[in-house]
Amino acid sequence: MSIPADSTLTEDGLPLDGTSGRVLLIACGALAREILDLKARNRWDHLDLTCLPAKYHLFPDRITAEVRTAVEKHRATYDKIFVVYADCGTGGLLEAACNELGVEMIAGPHCYSFFEGNDAFAEKAEDEFTAFYLTDFLVRQFDAFVWKPMGLDRHPQLRNMYFGNYEKLIYQAQTDDAALTAKARACAERLGLNFERRYTGYGDLEKSLKAL
Amino acid sequence: MSDEDEIILSELDDEDLVQQMFDDLYDGLKEEIEEGVNILLERKWEPYDILTKALVGGMTIVGADFRDGILFVPEVLLAANAMKGGMAILKPLLVETGAPRVGKMVIGTVKGDIHDIGKNLVGMMMEGAGFEVVDLGINNPVESYLEAMEKEGPDILGMSALLTTTMPYMKVVIDTMIEQGIRDDYIVLVGGAPLNEEFGKAIGADAYCRDAAVAVETAKEWMARKHNSAKSA
Numbered sequence: 001m002s003i004p005a006d007s008t009l010t011e012d013g014l015p016l017d018g019t020s021g022r023v024l025l026i027a028c029g030a031l032a033r034e035i036l037d038l039k040a041r042n043r044w045d046h047l048d049l050t051c052l053p054a055k056y057h058l059f060p061d062r063i064t065a066e067v068r069t070a071v072e073k074h075r076a077t078y079d080k081i082f083v084v085y086a087d088c089g090t091g092g093l094l095e096a097a098c099n100e101l102g103v104e105m106i107a108g109p110h111c112y113s114f115f116e117g118n119d120a121f122a123e124k125a126e127d128e129f130t131a132f133y134l135t136d137f138l139v140r141q142f143d144a145f146v147w148k149p150m151g152l153d154r155h156p157q158l159r160n161m162y163f164g165n166y167e168k169l170i171y172q173a174q175t176d177d178a179a180l181t182a183k184a185r186a187c188a189e190r191l192g193l194n195f196e197r198r199y200t201g202y203g204d205l206e207k208s209l210k211a212l
Numbered sequence: 213m214s215d216e217d218e219i220i221l222s223e224l225d226d227e228d229l230v231q232q233m234f235d236d237l238y239d240g241l242k243e244e245i246e247e248g249v250n251i252l253l254e255r256k257w258e259p260y261d262i263l264t265k266a267l268v269g270g271m272t273i274v275g276a277d278f279r280d281g282i283l284f285v286p287e288v289l290l291a292a293n294a295m296k297g298g299m300a301i302l303k304p305l306l307v308e309t310g311a312p313r314v315g316k317m318v319i320g321t322v323k324g325d326i327h328d329i330g331k332n333l334v335g336m337m338m339e340g341a342g343f344e345v346v347d348l349g350i351n352n353p354v355e356s357y358l359e360a361m362e363k364e365g366p367d368i369l370g371m372s373a374l375l376t377t378t379m380p381y382m383k384v385v386i387d388t389m390i391e392q393g394i395r396d397d398y399i400v401l402v403g404g405a406p407l408n409e410e411f412g413k414a415i416g417a418d419a420y421c422r423d424a425a426v427a428v429e430t431a432k433e434w435m436a437r438k439h440n441s442a443k444s445a
Contacts, residue, residue, distance in 0.1 A: 060406065087376045091406035109376040125377060129324045129351070151286025155240075158289055165326035165350055 003033055006140050014051035019077055021048035023212050026070045027084035029054030030111065030137040034174055034202055035084065038209055047212060050074070054137070058149050060089030064097050071101050082212055084205070086110045106208045111135060114204040115172050130167040132193060136174045139184045147190070159192060168194035174202060222251050230266045237270035238277075240290025242297040249298040259302045260311040260342075267298050268340040275337075275425035285329075292333055299336065312342055315435045318360045319370035320348030322381040327374035330404060333424040334370060341428045343368075354385045361398060367438065368431055371417075373404040383415040390416070399434040403427060 004014060009029035016024070027035055029051040039047055052070060056063050063085060071081055083098055083105035098105045108114040112133040113121040138145055147153055150162055169191060171184035181197055188195035221244065224232055229248060236244040245267070252262045274291040277283040283291075317338055321331050328350050335345045346364050348356055361369060373379040382402050389395040395416070402417040412420030418434060421427035 087406075089376060089406045091376060091379065091408050091411055093408065113377075122377075125324060129378075130326055149284075151284070151289075155286055155290060158286055161289055161293070161329060165328065 003036055006137065007144070009033075009051065009137075010054045010141055010144050013053040014049065016048060016050040016074070019048060021046045022079045023047050024074050024078040024081045025049045025084050025209070026067060026074070026081060027051045028057065028088070028111070030057060030135070030141075031084055031205070033137065034205060035209065038202060038206055042210070044209065044212075047209065048078075054141070055144075057088070057145060063088055064090050064093045067094060068097050068101065071098075071103055075101075075103075080212070082106075082209075084208075086114055106205065108204065111205075112172060114208070115174065115200045115202065116198075117200075117203045128170070130165065131170045131196075132163065132166045132168070132191065133170050133172055134184055134187060135172050136177070136180060139171060139180055139187060142183070142187045146187070152190075163191050163193065166191070166193055168196055171195070171197045172200045173197055174200060221247050226252070226255065226257075230269070233266045234270040234273060237267065237291050237294050238274055238283075238287075240287065240294050242294040245294040245298045246301060249301050253301075253305075258311075259305040259309055263299070263302050263306065263311075263340055264342075267295050267302075268337075271295055271337060271340065272425065275423065279423060279425070288333070289329065292336060295336060295340070299339065303339075313344055314342035314432065315367040316344040316346070316364065317368040317370055317431065318346045318348065318357070318364055318366040319372070320352040320357065320360075321350040321372045321374075322378050322385070323351055323353045324381065325373050325375055325378040326350045327404075328372070330374070330424070331370075331372040334372070334403065334421070334427045337424040337428050338370075338431060341432065343431065354388045357385050358388065358392070361394070366398065367435060368399045368401060370401045370403070370427070372402070373407070376406050379404060379407055379411065380415075382417065386416045399431070399438065401427060401430060401434075 009032050013029045014032045023046055025035060025047055027049060032051045035049055052066050056066060067083055067085060075081060081103045083103055085094060086106055086108040087094060088110055106114055108118045115135060152159055169188035185195050219232060221229060221232060229251060233245060233248040249262055274283060274288055278288050319331055319335050321328050335347050339345050346360060348360055371382045371385060373382060386400060400417045401419050401421050402412050403421040407420055409420045419430045421430050
């Protein structure tokens with residue numbers, strides 16, 4: 001399956017391509033590349049994928065309703081549906097909806113946590129709560145997810161209001177990509193933060209999908 | 213806008229000036245707001261009237277348009293920054309002139325959380341509504357809240373969290389207040405992006421406030437209830 005452009009994943013998500021699998025993954029568009037890579041690498045042909053627009057990351061109050069609609073749309077076609085969203089700022093509402101719908105979802109508060117591994121992330125929480133995280137996708141889409149929605153393109157003077165309490169930007173790298181690392185470092189500079197690169201790979205995402 | 217069209221604030225009458233200050237707040241023009249406040253002070257306006265009629269009046273419009281999806285966070289922050297400029301001039305004068313005080317609030321972001329934009333907006337709007345606000349800042353353990361409540365004797369405790377991982381800490385604070393037998397001495401209001409009404413109820417808060425304007429209205433309602441129950445007791 002060809003991977004759409006990041007901007008398409010942000011705005012439109014990923015339509016369901018065929019129904020060859022018996023398990024459907026309903027995921028955030030920000031995870032499309034990673035899931036498709038895992039599928040291809042592990043030959044997980046029993047998994048089909050559709051993604052909701054990654055831009056819901058900016059409007060967490062829309063996630064639960066959109067996931068619910070997607071589950072109801074596809075549930076008759078699949079033996080099982082797995083939601084590849086963590087809590088993602090829904091304050092427990094997505095988990096409650098998934099329980100009600102009888103579908104499972106990936107564990108954790110957000111993708112920064114499951115990429116690092118939920119247990120490892122929780123252990124570091126006390127020391128790293130002044131860190132701002134970016135994943136591969138968010139580095140590539142930094143302007144669409146951080147710079148523009150926060151109005152920093154128009155009002156750079158707001159930077160310290162948003163980021164004044166942060167100390168460093170941690171780039172959680174899913175892949176080894178020197179160009180992406182350079183871009184992440186530039187993002188940290190733009191935000192006035194120290195920079196740290198941390199290779200996470202796919203973390204608990206891979207483990208969760210492997211279990212399906 | 214050409215120089216010829218430039219509005220000279222000092223040449224406007226009071227009504228037009230207040231209207232222009234609404235527009236300037238909406239556009240986040242801090243210097244213009246400071247100038248407007250100073251002009252009204254020169255015209256012998258009471259500081260409390262400038263605060264409520266010009267600044268809070270303007271921020272109420274900003275808050276309504278934010279709720280209706282017309283304005284977004286960056287614009288609200290610019291407006292808040294402009295209001296802050298005006299407040300800085302008025303605050304010492306409000307103390308001097310003995311402006312009416314509606315109540316007192318201790319507010320802070322919970323332990324493990326450094327997000328304070330929403331909290332700061334709430335604090336500012338509460339001050340604008342006549343509350344005295346003691347801001348504990350970010351990353352507050354339960355001890356900070358308890359110490360501040362004992363020292364300041366507020367009517368209201370406000371807690372804020374932006375993260376799914378930190379919002380449960382509000383329950384730690386409330387449970388500790390219950391253990392110490394002081395829970396019912398305070399009105400507890402909570403807020404933050406991932407919270408919702410169910411969560412507020414589940415942790416034993418008095419109310420969840422979805423934005424700064426709602427926080428002000430909720431605080432006023434609870435203060436009125438408090439007064440009513442004190443009268444009937």
